[in-house]
Amino acid sequence: MSGHHVSTAKFLWGVAIALLFLTFLTVAAAWMHFPEPWNVIVKLGIAVVKAFIVAAFFMNLWWDTKFNALLLFMSILFLFIFVGITLLDTLYRTDPIPGF
């Protein structure tokens, strides 16, 4: 069992620097003003990469039992289910308009 994974200090510093670099990148992207769909995709893409780095290397999921990673995956999956199906309602409403 690799639950007691010990990272080297150098490695932890490397992870943090990568995260700080990505933070810089996302702020820079905000100044670039990408056209609409790309704007969201770039920023959320960077956020996802950052979250992945934190989860994998700070929270040690990379070395941990797969079940804990599965738990994280499940929570995100069910969040998507919740939001996705709710959007099936909120985005597709067709309210009638009174004629008088």
Add this chain to the structure above:
Amino acid sequence: MNRLFDFMLPPEKSTTAGEVDALFHFITEVSLILLLGITAVMLYFAFKYRRKSEDETTPLITHNNTLEITWSVIPLILVLIVFSWGYQGYLAKTNPPDDAYEIRAVATSWLWQFHYQNGHVSTNELHVPANRPVRIIMSSDDVIHSFYVPDYRVKMDVLPNRYTQVWFEATEPGESVLYCAEYCGTAHSDMLADVIVHTQEDFELWLETGDAIDEDLSPAELGEQLVQRQGCMACHSTDGTVLQGPSFLGAFGRDRELTDGTTVTIDENYIRQSLLEPNTQVAAGFQPIMPSYAASLNDRQIDAIIEYLKTLEE
């Protein structure tokens, strides 16, 4: 159509009711067959394989793929039939024909007001023509209500921030009950209205003249009828009980303290003001929740209500 479960359904009074009922009967009958069948098998097993001695062992039967696939696939087919049948019926019930006659409904705690195209307004009475699709566009003044007429098999929630609609085509002149089906507070169960179906000609006539019944009544009698039919009784009693609003009993001529601290005498002007702009002078201890009757009562009717209130002495 004599079917086993006819007693469970109200009369079919709209063109789409039959479709709903057919599916209702189908599901109930199939369910009954399955329920009785499975129960019989269970009881038969309980009898046939009853324990005969204490140290019996039983054969090891862990599973049977054929059997399990069968009893997964057959119910799946059945529910898919029910799904598509129900969805078809739903589409028919939610898409009104283009030529549907439009009526606006406004729900308030706890009464219904219906606005017609010529500006006519009726309270707690929905007048519709027979044999013509009617489309009701609804909104609420406060909380969520729901428009439910069992005879037509229609129901739709009435929302405060959006318009929703129902449509139906009544098949014959007559009356049906309209319920509020979404819980909305104290008098939720009194938020009923009558759906009155006229022939096309009678409906045109009603739109022109409104209720003809008031012609030969005395003002006080007319007033009494109006108070009962306009939904006033949901909040105002005539026997002294305090509901959501003050009681009418002995109110006329009395002084009343208002929420802003001032006092007024309940006279003709105050009653008229309270009907037309109800929330400008609210009695102390009550909420400003009464809807306006400016569009639904004419001068003669207001006078009649005033006359009626005068008769309610303690």
Add this chain to the structure above:
Amino acid sequence: MATSDSPNIKKLQVRRYPPEENPKKTYLTEERGLWAWMTTVDHKKIGWLYLSSIAFFFFVAGVLALLLRTELLTPSQSFITADTYNQLFTLHGAIMVFFFLVPSVPAALGNFILPLQLGCKDVAFPRVNLLSFYIYVAGAIIVLTAIFTGGVDTGWTFYTPYSSSAAGGNIMMMTFGVFVLGFSSILTGLNFIVTIHRMRSPGLTWNKLPLFLWGLYATSVIQILATPVLAITLLLLTMERLLGIGIFDPAIGGDPVLYQHFFWFYSHPAVYIMIVPGFGIISEIITTFSRKHIFGYWAIALSSLAIAFIGFLVWGHHMFVAGQSSLANMVFSFLTFLVGIPTGIKIFNWVATMYKGSIDLKTPMLYAMSFLFLFMIGGFTGIMLGALSVDIHLHDTYYVVAHFHYVMMGGMVFAFLGGLHYWWPKMTGKMYNEFWAKISLLILFIGFNLTFLPQFVMGSLGMPRRYFNYLEQFQGYHQLSTWGAYLLGVGFVIMAVYLFHSMRNGKQAKANPWGSRSLEWQASSPPPLHNFEHHTPVIIHGSYDYHKPMSEFQLGIPTSHNGHGEEETVTPEPGPAEEADK
């Protein structure tokens, strides 16, 4: 560290069933006194703490139901006002759902049985378990305070904008109480998942896991994934009333239908929190009293997980006429029907388990058979309500009320009572009076159907729910329903009497009075404080191996390992164990 079981098991001392009868030292005789009970971390005692609490709330909410039914004897006001009536049905629903149904099987029976079926000494986090109970108590106190300081009349669903602006009473305190309660439910689920994953006895592989535990596992998963959404919903609702944040309140710019999505995303899966552990109980009872291997073990185990998963996709069927888009209605209706399939599979498998069994119609078995009948009615009427066009007519009528009472009471409560009677000898060490138990069941069965069958009829005839006054045409049905409710009351009183009587004067129970093959019955009745006398048993047989005679049943205890980490020799059991090794 994963090791195959077989080489180790060979090194075991094998002890032959049965264990000690009439033990002197049990969990009930050790750590006595009120203080010891209130601060216990023993899962069995915590199970009892929960059981007594939920029994109290079941009684309270049951009395409320009788008051409601009595008022409904007449079409207009008889002895309570409309506002009181509205408060009573709100409290009946809220207390039954949040204080009885959700914690009943997992927190009361589950707490007691789960470690015993796993062969461990306790759940993974015993102190968290006790904390979870006290969170439940705190939530209960807050809710009771809310009831006595204004009450709540919104219905248990707290729909906005009625709850956020129109309704009076003490809604903020009520929602806060339920919010607190959610954490109790979450902690129980968390504890169970970790316990099932990490603390199974050697040899208890996933494919030997008793089906009750599969049920609890699926339930715990739902509790973990759904309850937080309830928490945030109630938090937002509280903020709505406190600060007017307006996300759900149309007067400030919000959307009330969005609230309904939030609410039902928890509350529909919550239906499965209530019923899925009940399924587990039924699997245990039917195998034990049919003395037969479960038919379709994997079908039943996986269908629990399937129900848990699909249960998350169908919440919108509570909103078919609420104003959600037609697309959403279609998708939700379709997915709703899919839940019916795994549920149907379970029912067929249970009946098939009885085939060629050796069926003993003891009280728990009769409860299980009643469950099957009543739950099928609940299921079929659920199909009816899932059909879009029919639901337009039936939504928010008594048909819905009858449907969910058939599922919740006919299904869940009957399963719970079956489980209670099934494990009663294990929990108390005493037998109850079989005759009175059957009489009580008969009364409950008749009373239940008398109460709720008429509600199907008046519902489809158009009687809306939550009505204080009603049209006279429905009075006959209402009266039948009320008489049925009184009969139910009588049934429960009889049950309370004989159960209490058995605790003091009941016959001493054997360790395994039903001849079950499941692990919890291989501990003594009642079990010792540490379940298997400080040992970690090794599972050799399956929980449903009814094709083997009882005399072959053995419980392994490792010689090299006593559960404390230090080497220590275990004195071999005399006689039978050595024979078994030959």
Add this chain to the structure above:
Amino acid sequence: MAQPSLSVKKEKPEHHHFVDADQQFEASKMGVWIFLVTEILFFGGLFAAYIVYRAWYPELFIAASDELDVFWGAVNTVVLISSSLTVAMAIRSVQLNQIKGLIINLWITISLAGVFMVIKYFEYAEKIGKGVLPGAHYTYDGVDHEKANIFFSIYYMMTGLHGIHVLVGISLMLWLVWKAKKGHFSSKYYNPVEGTGLYWHLVDIIWIFLFPLLYLID
């Protein structure tokens, strides 16, 4: 996985109902992970509200996010990422049995969390000062949209709930410092440190999403 091997001699667990220390460590870590699942879905409700309203009123979110200061948001992101690093270092220290390093790293983390809250305080004060309050109390007229109050309700709920989590994290770490000083932790038993660390990283991850969603829309 779950079955302990029977032949190998094991560390004695901290609590007697576990079979051995390894089982206890894995169990408590899984417990924390399950707790984090509930946290994700708890915040998930707010993300859902955000997405629904964003899909309804995209122009509102672009206009209203101008009121948020990207600079301070970015500074707070840096602060939280640094604190994640120090928590990871704290766990490394205790794994190597360096209790002093553990305590120092915990103190740095607590200070960084404090900095985060102070910056958050000034951001809140600036907004409240100009009438940017949630929902019904919103009086600011700098955002030209009738639903501007809803955006700020979501903003306050998300950042407020996150802030409460930061405060809870601070208290947990103060408790860890206290326990560490009393000699409770060693490379053999440090489950609470590991658990708190996981919690703190999740708080960081949530902020990693809040920052672009609220501050960087345009």
